Amino acid sequence: MARERFPRSVYAHGDEPDARFTLANERTFLAWIRTSLALMAGGVALEALGLGLHPGLQLAASIVLMITGILTPLQAWFGWARNERALRQNTPLPSSIFALPTMVAVIVAGVLVLLAIVLR
Template sequence: MTRLRRRFPARVYEVGDEPDPRFSLANERTFLAWIRTALALTAGGVALEALGLGLQPGLRLAASVVLVVAGTACPLQAWVGWMRTERALRQNRPLPSPMLSLPIGIAVVVVGVLLLLAIAFR
């Protein structure tokens, strides 16, 4: 009998059967897309505040904070989403929907509104 090596996280890999590698790799690409989104949101928030751009300072700061908070939430979505999807693949269950996609989408809309107001009131 072949001994399986321990994989992290065990609570993902200890259930079900090994899925088609293409599905696991697609799940990993989705994880990385969330990480890229986190970097972009965080960098956008930092750049917005660092550059100033002659926008109304209070609204600019609020938009920057919302971007950085959304960027901080994305890695949580990436990790939890990857685990939930991998478990679903291994158990041949329907794939779960992303938990934070709506709140992050709303955050981006809020940033857009804040920036429109910051432009209007400069």
């Protein structure tokens, strides 16, 4: 009897792709997880290190980084599943859903930190 693979919504479709593509997709998933950890670490560090920046802007940048870090695993999971399904069905890979919002959030956090430095 074949063992069920999780998530069924991915593995129930198409044929098994070349293992190299599946492993590359897994590495991309893990890169998004590392990005999430880095964003959360940046948010914590910004608040914990007492950098003497404008307090409201520093807090806002920290919150933006933390929220982005908390939401980034959604990109990791849904991106992995969508890519794996496309690989299994031999269709073009879909575009990333959350890459643009992640980029915008990092830019916003950077601008907030820059303003916090200038206005201290």
